[in-house]
Amino acid sequence: MEYKFIGKEFKRVDALSKLTGRARFLADIILPHMYYGIFLRASIAHGEILDIETEDAKNVEGVKAIVLGRDFPHNYGHLIKDRPIFAFDKVRYYGEAIGGVIAKTEEAARVAADKVKVSYKPLPIITHPKESLNNKEVIIREVSPTPDMVYRPVKGTNIFHYDVVKRGDVEKGFEEADIIVESEFNIAPINHVQIEPHGAIALWDEDGSLTVWSSTQAPFTVRYFLSDIFELPLNKVRVIAYYVGGGFGGKSDVGIEPMVALLAKSVPGHPVKVILSREEVFHGSFLRGNFWGRVKTGVKKDGKIVSEKVEFAMGGGGSGEFGGTVVDGAFKSAVGPYEIENVHAVGYGVYTNLPPTGAFRGYGHPETHWMIERQRDIIARKLGIDPVVLRKKNILKPGSINIIGQKIEEHNGNLEKCLDLVVEELDWPNNIGHIDKKNKKAYGKGFALLQKSPVMPTNAASSAILKLNDDGTVNLTVGTQEIGQGIDTALTQIAAEALGISPEKIKLVPYRDTDLYPYEWQTVASRGVWSVGNAIIMAADEVKHKMRKVAKEIFSVDEEDIVVEDGLVFPQGEKEKAITYKDLAIGYTLPEGSGIGGPIVGAGYFIPEGLVYPDPETGQGNSAAEWTFGAQGVEIEVDLITGKVKILKAVTAIDAGTIINPENARGQVVGAMAMALSIAQREAIVISKEGKIRNDSLTDYKISTIRDVPSEYKVFFVETEEETGPFGARSLAEHGMVAMAPALANALYNALGVEFFKLPITFEDIALAIDEKKIV
Amino acid sequence: MKKIIKLRVNGEDYEILVEPYWTLLKVLRDVLGFTGPKEGCGIGECGACTVYIDDKPVKSCLVLGVEVNGANITTIEGLSQNKKISGIQKAFIDEGAVQCGFCTPGMVMAINALYTNVSDPGEDDIKEALKGHLCRCTGYETIVKAAKRAKEYYKR
Numbered sequence: 001m002e003y004k005f006i007g008k009e010f011k012r013v014d015a016l017s018k019l020t021g022r023a024r025f026l027a028d029i030i031l032p033h034m035y036y037g038i039f040l041r042a043s044i045a046h047g048e049i050l051d052i053e054t055e056d057a058k059n060v061e062g063v064k065a066i067v068l069g070r071d072f073p074h075n076y077g078h079l080i081k082d083r084p085i086f087a088f089d090k091v092r093y094y095g096e097a098i099g100g101v102i103a104k105t106e107e108a109a110r111v112a113a114d115k116v117k118v119s120y121k122p123l124p125i126i127t128h129p130k131e132s133l134n135n136k137e138v139i140i141r142e143v144s145p146t147p148d149m150v151y152r153p154v155k156g157t158n159i160f161h162y163d164v165v166k167r168g169d170v171e172k173g174f175e176e177a178d179i180i181v182e183s184e185f186n187i188a189p190i191n192h193v194q195i196e197p198h199g200a201i202a203l204w205d206e207d208g209s210l211t212v213w214s215s216t217q218a219p220f221t222v223r224y225f226l227s228d229i230f231e232l233p234l235n236k237v238r239v240i241a242y243y244v245g246g247g248f249g250g251k252s253d254v255g256i257e258p259m260v261a262l263l264a265k266s267v268p269g270h271p272v273k274v275i276l277s278r279e280e281v282f283h284g285s286f287l288r289g290n291f292w293g294r295v296k297t298g299v300k301k302d303g304k305i306v307s308e309k310v311e312f313a314m315g316g317g318g319s320g321e322f323g324g325t326v327v328d329g330a331f332k333s334a335v336g337p338y339e340i341e342n343v344h345a346v347g348y349g350v351y352t353n354l355p356p357t358g359a360f361r362g363y364g365h366p367e368t369h370w371m372i373e374r375q376r377d378i379i380a381r382k383l384g385i386d387p388v389v390l391r392k393k394n395i396l397k398p399g400s401i402n403i404i405g406q407k408i409e410e411h412n413g414n415l416e417k418c419l420d421l422v423v424e425e426l427d428w429p430n431n432i433g434h435i436d437k438k439n440k441k442a443y444g445k446g447f448a449l450l451q452k453s454p455v456m457p458t459n460a461a462s463s464a465i466l467k468l469n470d471d472g473t474v475n476l477t478v479g480t481q482e483i484g485q486g487i488d489t490a491l492t493q494i495a496a497e498a499l500g501i502s503p504e505k506i507k508l509v510p511y512r513d514t515d516l517y518p519y520e521w522q523t524v525a526s527r528g529v530w531s532v533g534n535a536i537i538m539a540a541d542e543v544k545h546k547m548r549k550v551a552k553e554i555f556s557v558d559e560e561d562i563v564v565e566d567g568l569v570f571p572q573g574e575k576e577k578a579i580t581y582k583d584l585a586i587g588y589t590l591p592e593g594s595g596i597g598g599p600i601v602g603a604g605y606f607i608p609e610g611l612v613y614p615d616p617e618t619g620q621g622n623s624a625a626e627w628t629f630g631a632q633g634v635e636i637e638v639d640l641i642t643g644k645v646k647i648l649k650a651v652t653a654i655d656a657g658t659i660i661n662p663e664n665a666r667g668q669v670v671g672a673m674a675m676a677l678s679i680a681q682r683e684a685i686v687i688s689k690e691g692k693i694r695n696d697s698l699t700d701y702k703i704s705t706i707r708d709v710p711s712e713y714k715v716f717f718v719e720t721e722e723e724t725g726p727f728g729a730r731s732l733a734e735h736g737m738v739a740m741a742p743a744l745a746n747a748l749y750n751a752l753g754v755e756f757f758k759l760p761i762t763f764e765d766i767a768l769a770i771d772e773k774k775i776v
Numbered sequence: 777m778k779k780i781i782k783l784r785v786n787g788e789d790y791e792i793l794v795e796p797y798w799t800l801l802k803v804l805r806d807v808l809g810f811t812g813p814k815e816g817c818g819i820g821e822c823g824a825c826t827v828y829i830d831d832k833p834v835k836s837c838l839v840l841g842v843e844v845n846g847a848n849i850t851t852i853e854g855l856s857q858n859k860k861i862s863g864i865q866k867a868f869i870d871e872g873a874v875q876c877g878f879c880t881p882g883m884v885m886a887i888n889a890l891y892t893n894v895s896d897p898g899e900d901d902i903k904e905a906l907k908g909h910l911c912r913c914t915g916y917e918t919i920v921k922a923a924k925r926a927k928e929y930y931k932r
Contacts, residue, residue, distance in 0.1 A: 011869055018877030019865045019884060021812020021852035025877075028811035107797075193912055195816040195824055196878040245814070245878030246912050278817040484876025484913050663872040667918060671875065674915025698821035698910065706906045706916045713917055 005496040006660055006727045010503050012489045014243065014482060014510065024242040024511065026199045026215040027275050034201070035064055037263045037274040038109040040099045040116050041284065042091035045127075045353040045691025046140070047120035049090060049098065057101060057115040062108030065266040066116070068099035072262055076229050077321035079150040080160060082141060083356070084319070085229065085258045091120065092140055092318025093353050094692045095283030100263045102272055125353040125691040129313035130292040132158045132350040140318065140351035151324045151349075152616075158351040160320030163331035165345040165403050165619035170298075173307020173342030177298025181379050185371045186758040187291040188684030189315065189354060191282050192361075193703050196245020198285050199275035200256045202264035209236040212261055216241050217252035217481050218522035223514045225254045226261055239514045247483035248675070249359030250286050252524045253322035282696035286358030287685060289315035289323060291367045295375045298342075303383055303390040307342040310334045314367065315352040323357035324349045329455030330364025332404055332614075332624050336372035337415055337451035338391075339400040345619070353691045359524055362737040363455045366676065370759060373448035373742030377749065387746070388423050391449060392416065396629070405620040408627070411723040413655030413730075415449065415629035421653035421716045422447050422631040433750030440640040440776060444751025447633035447651075448739035453624035454525035454731055458611035462528075463518035464535040466495060466543050468600040472567065472582030474499065476508045476536070479520025480528045485733050486664035487528045493660050494533045494726050498540035501567045501581065518603065526731035529660055530626055531606050533726030538604025547584045550597035554579070554588060608724075626722055626730045630654035632673070632739040634710075636747045640776045643767030645748070647677060647710035652736050655718040658728035662717070665732060670713045672736025678704035680741035684760050781845040785810060786854030794841040800834075801825045803841035804851060812852035812881050816910070823909030826882040827851045833889040835908070852881035855888060863929025864888045864922065871922040875913035882909050887923045891930045897923070 017023040054066045069086030077083050087098045098118065103109035126132045126140065136157060143153040143160060151161035174180060201213040210232060216222050219239040226237045244251055256274065264272035276284060293312030299305050312330065316323035327349045334345035349357075380387035396402055398410045423429075426445045433444035454460075467475045476495050482488045488508045496503035509517075520532065547569050548562040555562065555571040563570055570578035579588075586599045614623040635649040650673045659665045682702050686694040695701040721728030745756045754769045770776060778793045785808060794803055799818075804810040804827065813836055816822035820838045827836045828850040855862050864887045867873070874880055883906065890897050890905040897905070902923040911919060 012872065012874055014877065015869045015872075015874045016861070016865075018874050018880050019852075019868055020856050020861065021810070021881050023877050024811075025814070027815060028805070030806065107795075193910075194876070194878075195822055195910060195912055196814070196876070197816065243877060245816075246876040248912070275815075278819070278821070486875070667872055667875060667914060670915045670917050671913045674917075675912065697819070698817050703910060703912060704915075705910065706903050706920070709916050713915065 001728065003497055003727060005493045005503055006658060007662065009663065010489065010493055010661060012486055012664065013492055013508060014488055025196055025245050026213060026242055029201060029213055031201065031271040033269065034271045034273055035102050035104060035267060036106040036109050037100045037102050037260060037272045038106070038113045039097040039259065039274065039284065040101065040113055042087065042094060042096045042098055043118070044091065044120050044122055045094040046125045047091055047122040049087065050119045050121055053117040057112040060108055060112040060115065062104040063112045064102045064104065066099065066101050067263050067266055074229065076225060076258060079324055080143065080153065080320050082143060082160065082319050083321045085262050093355050095355065096318060097259060097284060100259065102263050102267055127352050127354055127687050127691055128292065129290055129315040129350050129352060132315065132352050133313045133348055140353060151320065159348050160316060160351060161324035161327055161349040163327055163347045163619060164617065165331055165334055165343055166617065167403060168342035170307045170309050170342045170344040174298040177306050178301045179382055180296065180298050181375065181382055182296045183375055183378060184294045184757060185374065187367055187370060188760060189290040190288045190679055190683045190685060191701065192248040192250035194246030194248060194250055197276045197278060197281050198251060198256050200260040201271050201273045202261040203271040204265055204268040206268055210261060211238045211240065212257050213240045214257050215244050215251055216257070217244060217247040217483055217524060219481065219512050219514050220479055220520055221522050222254050222257045225258060229258050230261065241481060241512045244481055244483040248361040249363065249524060252522050253286055253358035255285060278698060279696040282701065283355055283693045285355070286322065287317065287355050288360035289317060289357030291315070293371045295371050297375055297379060299379050299383065301383065303385050303393045305338065305340050305394045308335050308340050310345040313348040313350050315354060315357060316349045317352055317354045317356035319356045320349055320351065322359065325455060326357060326359065326364045330368045331619060332453070333365050333368050333451055335403055336369055337396045337449050337629055338394045339396055339402065340394065343403050345403070354687070361672065361675065361734045363525065363734065365452045365738045366741060369448065369450055369738050370741050373739055374745055377746045378755065386429055388419065388428060391419060395449065404614060404623060406622055406624065411720060412627050413629045413720045414718050415655070417718050418629060418631040418653035418655055419449060422633045422651050425651045425714050426633050426635060435775060442638040442640055442751040443636065444747040445633065445635050446743045446745065446747030446750055447631060448742040448746060450630045450632065450735060450738035451627055452735055452738055453627045454527040456521065456525050456527060458613065458623065459607055460521040460531070461605060461607040462520050462531040462535045463603065463605045464532055464539045465518050466539045466602040468543065468581060468585035470586050472505065472580055472585055474501070474506045476506055477517045478508065478532050479512060479517045480532045481512055481523035482510070483523055485668060486661065487523070489664055490529050490660040491532055491536060495536050495540065497727060498537045499543065500565055526733040526735070529729050530725050530731055533729060534606035535604040537726050538606065539602040542604060543600055543602035546600045546602065547581070550584055550588050553596055626724055628654065628656055628731050628735055630735050632743045634743050634747050636744070636751060638751050638766060640770055643763040643770060645681060645763065645766065649712045649714060650677065650710040651714040653716035653718060654732055654735055655720050656732035657722035657725050657730040658719055659717050660729050665717065666715050668733045669715045669736040672734065673713060673740055674704060674709050676737040676740035677710065677744065678708070680744050680760055682760055682762060779842055781842055783844065783847060783849055785849045786851060796840065796842050798841045799837050800839040800841050800844055801836040804836060810851045810853055814878050814881060816878065822879070823882040823886065824879050826885040828885065828889065831892065833886055852885060855884065862888055863891065864926040866929050867922040867926035870925055871918045873914065873918035873922040879909060879911045883911065883919055887926060891926065896927065
């Protein structure tokens with residue numbers, strides 16, 4: 001379809017303020033009479049809290065209050081309720097907060113915090129998910145299932161949640177198969193490393209109302225939890241959020257806000273500000289948990305996959321509340337974008353003595369795809385057929401049934417075309433890998449496929465308000481957050497298209513405030529354009545309907561004969577009589593002076609209708625909306641002496657439906673590719689025997705610098721219009737993360753003939769493998 | 777013991793009382809309200825707090841306020857003058873190089889400084905200038921493009 005503003009160049013609405021230093025972030029906020037808080041953090045990874053000595057700390061000049069977990073022993077949550085605000089009975093990971101100090105200055109708070117003495121009874125620790133899954137001696141958290149619990153903990157184990165998919169009969173499938181391939185995979189825990197550290201400010205008024213300023217992707221979820229924890233009506237809790245300096249999921253789960261709010265409760269009338277140090281971001285926010293999995297696949301000689309059994313466990317850290325839903329996301333993609341008759345997949349979330357697992361861009365999908373897309377290449381090799389051919393024999397196409405029982409429709413997208421585009425860009429199957437002994441280099445190409453749908457509750461809702469101004473310009477308010485993904489820009493374009501006026505006339509009001517802006521579930525799962533975009537279209541329809549109602553009086557015709565188009569309102573066939581939005585914006589004045597109509601506001605909402613809970617025993621059911629499919633690939637050069645890998649080219653082809661803003665969409669895909677390669681090549685939280693994070697700085701936990709990223713990025717958009725999306729759009733912001741790691745490992749095999757089963761694959765790992773295989 | 781220091785920031789003179797252990801970044805942000813420079817790590821790893829001390833780009837979290845008594849400081853707020861933004865700021869818009877915006881002020885300061893020293897920087901000069909600046913959003917592609925694109929604006 002042809003659009004006026006969709007798919008066209010339109011520069012980011014937040015660019016200028018971010019370039020001039022005017023853009024506001026949480027840390028920039030300084031309020032009158034503000035105090036500062038520092039959290040007290042556990043010095044061991046697992047143990048009972050015996051005693052906390054605070055007298056010396058209280059005597060430090062400037063200290064206003066010391067708050068401890070035992071003063072407010074409360075586990076919050078919505079799904080399993082296992083997250084303490086501050087640890088009160090025992091600590092479950094190194095760096096877990098057990099309380100906080102409030103003082104007039106940050107320095108005083110820090111000095112006092114150092115004087116608090118805590119004694120513990122240490123307990124044995126578990127950090128690996130496979131170990132935790134099988135361990136019944138060291139129970140990190142005792143949880144008994146209750147009827148109101150959404151998760152499914154298993155009593156007497158560390159399992160806090162699990163999901164199952166069952167289709168057909170896997171054992172029968174294995175009997176029918178010509179070959180069976182079994183592999184085991186691991187992924188290290190990682191951190192989001194948003195450049196902006198987490199922070200929050202909380203203020204309790206004398207009337208008992210609470211205001212929290214936070215760097216959050218989910219102001220309305222923060223409000224919900226604060227109201228639940230402190231037993232306040234929602235309209236007595238106000239959450240204000242400025243721009244988020246990088247989220248990637250790590251600012252969508254509610255962690256710091258209840259902590260700061262609890263501190264501030266002891267000093268009503270004074271705002272309390274806490275900004276995490278970089279070290280604290282590593283051990284005091286959220287991680288992407290470590291991951292272990294096993295895949296057993298039965299395949300026919302011709303490459304048809306007949307049966308697949310997948311078992312995986314994700315380390316959840318000391319609290320499962322925000323990690324179990326990652327398992328919910330992963331299990332729906334347990335076998336990747338393939339149609340397989342017999343599937344049995346079980347995914348577990350297990351407690352570990354590490355910081356809690358939360359959302360991370362991709363939400364379980366990079367993990368399952370790491371296993372599945374490696375497994376596909378391994379199978380192809382064992383059968384001696386091209387991995388493209390193997391995939392094409394099994395991929396989801398219109399008419400296919402996926403593992404949760406959904407039938408794939410034409411409008412869901414064209415995975416095969418994405419695959420074709422990537423292999424064509426890689427010039428597959430020519431020169432897929434070779435060793436250049438003379439120059440001590442190896443070259444390889446690899447690719448992998450991906451699928452993802454937004455992992456969200458079945459009722460994750462959005463809303464939007466359009467308000468006409470007297471001069472015909474429009475103010476748009478939404479509850480979804482600008483976290484760098486460019487949502488404010490994309491939504492401005494959608495509003496422009498829906499209202500038929502140029503995007504320059506629309507102001508998406510920056511920043512968010514739960515008292516003033518309409519409801520949004522959360523800014524996660526790449527669903528903003530899709531979900532809020534639909535709400536905006538509905539709001540625009542209401543605006544147009546209200547204008548028609550006034551215009552029919554002006555022109556004395558029926559409402560259905562009024563045309564609203566390109567900022568003009570006129571009776572059908574009489575465009576010369578047209579009036580503008582400006583004439584109607586705050587009510588129309590008739591020639592004799594009397595007014596009709598009134599200020600025009602349109603409100604719209606969206607909820608993903610028709611989604612249901614998956615069947616608990618089989619995982620079947622329409623529990624996922626708007627799948628996005630894609631393919632990714634890399635070309636690499638390996639230095640045979642150092643093991644260093646240079647990414648010569650990184651490619652993604654994605655069918656994200658209609659692209660709203662090509663420049664920003666490309667920015668999302670490229671950014672995700674770079675992040676995924678950084679993670680795959682160099683990122684791992686290193687844990688000591690005592691359970692301490694050893695690399696809690698940007699010097700020791702390295703993310704890719706400008707010298708480490710691919711030399712060239714290629715992005716292809718296949719635009720199969722999504723039936724349920726605004727102007728045919730669907731999700732794309734996380735997807736560039738999903739299949740890069742297996743694409744890299746597949747390329748490494750083609751270059752070196754070495755199979756890698758764990759992430760990251762560091763240069764050291766590669767150098768050791770080269771040495772072991774005597775390649776040089 | 778607090779000390780009085782004098783600073784010229786973005787062309788304005790200030791006389792302020794600071795603790796000897798306050799970093800220049802803290803002085804700029806918390807005392808003087810120049811919140812454009814950002815704190816991503818506080819120990820010189822990320823580059824988001826880059827400002828100029830007498831035209832030289834410096835990570836302001838690694839300098840104490842008292843050390844630069846009398847200095848001439850430029851922050852990102854001072855880069856656009858008479859309502860006109862600098863060439864690199866324009867180029868960042870052209871190339872779509874802004875995402876979350878947190879590393880942006882540091883990146884912009886570093887590239888602008890590069891252009892005051894080198895009129896025609898190559899890709900390697902750009903990467904050298906930005907090697908101490910971390911970005912988690914963009915994969916650096918658009919930032920490098922913007923740094924190259926800026927050439928046309930600085931020439932004029």
